[in-house]
Amino acid sequence: xxxxxxxxxGVDLGGTKIYTGVFDRALKMVGTARISTKAQRGHxxxxxxxxxxxxxAVDECDLSLKQVKGVGIGAPGAVDPVSGTVxxxxxxxxxxxxxxxxxxxxxxxxxxxxxxxxxxxxxxxEVELKSKPRNLAGIYIGTGIGGxxxxxxxxYGGSNRTAGEVGHxxxxxxxxxxxxxxxxxxxxxxxxxxxxxxxxAAVKAGQKTILTDMLGTDLADLRSGDLRKAVRRGDKLVDxxxxxxxxxxxxxxANLMNILNPEVVxxxxxxxxxxxxxxxxxxxxxxxxxxxxxxxxxxxxxATSLADNAGIVGGAVVARRAS
Ligand SMILES: [Zn+2]
Numbered sequence: 001x002x003x004x005x006x007x008x009x010g011v012d013l014g015g016t017k018i019y020t021g022v023f024d025r026a027l028k029m030v031g032t033a034r035i036s037t038k039a040q041r042g043h044x045x046x047x048x049x050x051x052x053x054x055x056x057a058v059d060e061c062d063l064s065l066k067q068v069k070g071v072g073i074g075a076p077g078a079v080d081p082v083s084g085t086v087x088x089x090x091x092x093x094x095x096x097x098x099x100x101x102x103x104x105x106x107x108x109x110x111x112x113x114x115x116x117x118x119x120x121x122x123x124x125x126e127v128e129l130k131s132k133p134r135n136l137a138g139i140y141i142g143t144g145i146g147g148x149x150x151x152x153x154x155x156y157g158g159s160n161r162t163a164g165e166v167g168h169x170x171x172x173x174x175x176x177x178x179x180x181x182x183x184x185x186x187x188x189x190x191x192x193x194x195x196x197x198x199x200x201a202a203v204k205a206g207q208k209t210i211l212t213d214m215l216g217t218d219l220a221d222l223r224s225g226d227l228r229k230a231v232r233r234g235d236k237l238v239d240x241x242x243x244x245x246x247x248x249x250x251x252x253x254a255n256l257m258n259i260l261n262p263e264v265v266x267x268x269x270x271x272x273x274x275x276x277x278x279x280x281x282x283x284x285x286x287x288x289x290x291x292x293x294x295x296x297x298x299x300x301x302x303a304t305s306l307a308d309n310a311g312i313v314g315g316a317v318v319a320r321r322a323s
C-alpha cells in the first residue's frame with residue numbers, strides 16, 4: 001500500500017480540454033484522465049470540471065486524494081503563482097479567478113498554479129533533460145505562441161513575472177496584426193492561427209491546394225495533422241507556408257540564442273508535434289544562419305519528446321517543487 005501523500009497530479013488546463021496525470025515521487029506517470037473544458041459555462045463550472053478530472057485520474061490509478069501530496073496546474077494566461085490567481089486568460093475568458101483557493105476547497109489538497117508554458121518548460125527541464133542544462137528556453141507553437149525560461153537552473157519570471165513572452169517578439173514591423181495590438185509578432189507570423197489564415201487567404205485568391213479536396217472549399221475543421229498530410233502528398237502551397245513559419249521560428253530561436261545563449265532551445269506545442277519532421281531541420285538551419293558568430297556553437301535545438309504530456313508533466317513538477 002502506498003503511504004499518504006506520495007503522489008502528484010499535473011493538470012493541463014486548455015481552452016478546449018482539461019488533461020490530468022497522476023505521477024509518483026520519481027515523476028513516473030501512473031495514470032491520466034481527460035475532459036472537455038466547456039469554458040462558455042463560466043469559471044465556476046470549469047473549476048468543478050478540473051476537480052472532477054483530477055478525481056478521475058486518481059481513481060483510474062486506484063488511489064485516493066489522501067495519497068496526493070499536491071496538484072500543479074498549468075493555466076493558459078497570466079498567473080500570480082504566489083496567490084494562485086489566474087489574472088487573465090483570454091482563451092477561457094477569465095479575469096482574476098482565484099483558482100488555487102477554489103480548487104483547494106474542493107479537493108482538500110495543496111494546489112499550485114503556473115502559466116502553462118512556464119510549467120511545460122519546467123517539466124521538460126526536470127523530467128526530459130534531467131535538470132542538466134543550466135539555461136533553457138522553451139517555445140510552444142499552437143493556436144498562439146508561448147515560451148518559458150530556465151536561467152541558472154531556476155525558472156525565470158522577471159521583475160513582473162511576465163518573462164518568456166517569446167510569441168510577441170516583433171519579427172516584421174510591417175507584418176500582420178497580432179492579438180496583442182502590435183504588428184508582426186512571431187505569433188502573428190508562425191502560429192497555427194497565422195498559418196491557417198495564410199492558407200484561407202491563398203485559397204480565396206484562387207491558389208490550388210489538396211486541402212480543399214480533403215476538407216471542402218471552406219476548409220472547415222482544418223487541423224495541424226491535415227497540414228502534415230498535405231505536405232507529405234507534395235502540396236506546394238502548404239509546403240511553402242510551413243517552410244515560411246519554420247524560417248520565422250528559426251529567426252526567433254536565433255534572437256533567443258543571441259540574448260540568452262542557453263545550452264538548449266526546446267520546441268513543443270501542437271504544431272511542432274504534428275510537423276516536427278517538416279519544420280525542425282529548417283528551424284535549426286535558419287537559427288544558425290541568423291545567430292551571431294560563435295553563439296549557436298554547442299546549443300541544442302530540439303523538439304520535446306514529451307509531446308502532449310509536457311503540460312501534465314510540468315504541472316506535476318510545479319507541485320513537487322512546492323512540496
Ligand atoms: Zn503580439
